[in-house]
Amino acid sequence: MKKYFIILILLASFSCQTQKPANQSLFNGIDLTGWHVDVPAMDSNPDTVNPFVVRDSMLVSLGTPGGHLITDSIYKNYRLDIEYRFAGKPGNCGVLVHSSTPRALYKMFPKSLEVQMMHENAGDFWCIVEDIKVPEMEERRGPREEWGITEGKKRRILNLTDGSENPVGEWNNMVIECFGNEVKVWVNGDLVNHGYDCTADKGQIAVQAEGSEVEFRKLELTPIDKLTETDESVD
Numbered sequence: 001m002k003k004y005f006i007i008l009i010l011l012a013s014f015s016c017q018t019q020k021p022a023n024q025s026l027f028n029g030i031d032l033t034g035w036h037v038d039v040p041a042m043d044s045n046p047d048t049v050n051p052f053v054v055r056d057s058m059l060v061s062l063g064t065p066g067g068h069l070i071t072d073s074i075y076k077n078y079r080l081d082i083e084y085r086f087a088g089k090p091g092n093c094g095v096l097v098h099s100s101t102p103r104a105l106y107k108m109f110p111k112s113l114e115v116q117m118m119h120e121n122a123g124d125f126w127c128i129v130e131d132i133k134v135p136e137m138e139e140r141r142g143p144r145e146e147w148g149i150t151e152g153k154k155r156r157i158l159n160l161t162d163g164s165e166n167p168v169g170e171w172n173n174m175v176i177e178c179f180g181n182e183v184k185v186w187v188n189g190d191l192v193n194h195g196y197d198c199t200a201d202k203g204q205i206a207v208q209a210e211g212s213e214v215e216f217r218k219l220e221l222t223p224i225d226k227l228t229e230t231d232e233s234v235d
C-alpha cells in the first residue's frame with residue numbers, strides 16, 4: 001500500500017511539472033475589467049468620450065481622443081497573442097509592453113516599448129523613454145548621434161519585412177514575446193522584429209488610441225520560459 005501511494009505522488013508530481021502554462025485572456029468580452037484608461041483630455045473635461053469601448057464582444061479603440069488603455073497588472077516573461085483589424089480607414093495604433101510611468105513622453109505616452117500597428121508598419125519598435133537594440137541599428141534607426149528615447153530623438157526602429165499585413169478590413173495576428181531583456185514580434189506568422197538589451201523586462205501592457213478605429217477580438221497572454229526559436233511556429 002505504501003508503495004502504491006508513493007507511485008501516485010510521483011505521477012502527480014510529474015503531471016504538475018509537464019502541465020502547460022495556462023493562457024489568460026486580458027479582455028473578458030464584456031467590459032474593461034482589469035484595465036484603466038489614461039486619456040489626458042479627460043483631465044479638463046470629464047464629459048470627454050472614452051475612446052475605448054466594448055462592441056460586439058470586441059475591444060475597440062475609437063482612435064480619438066488620444067490616450068491609452070492600460071492593464072492594472074504588471075507582466076513579465078510572456079507571449080501576447082493579438083488579433084486586430086482596422087474597422088474603417090487604415091491608420092495608426094500600437095501595443096505598448098513594459099509600460100510604467102504615465103505620460104512620460106509628450107505628456108501622453110507612458111514609459112514603455114511600443115510595438116507598432118500602424119498600417120504598413122506593423123512590427124516597428126518605438127522607444128518611449130525605454131530603449132532596445134537590434135542588429136543593423138544604423139540602417140534601421142538612422143545616424144547613431146540622433147538616437148534617443150525622448151522628444152525629438154530617433155526613437156523608431158524599422159521592422160524586418162514588407163507585406164506581412166493582411167488587406168485592410170481583414171484580421172491580422174500579431175504575436176509579441178517578451179522574455180528577459182528580449183522582445184520578438186511576428187505578424188501573420190512572419191518574424192518582423194527581434195530586439196535585445198531592452199532597458200526594461202516587465203511592466204503593464206497598453207493599447208493606444210492614436211487616430212484610427214481598431215477592433216481587437218483577441219488579447220491572450222501565456223507565460224513562457226524561453227523565446228520561440230526563429231524556425232518554430234508561433235501558432
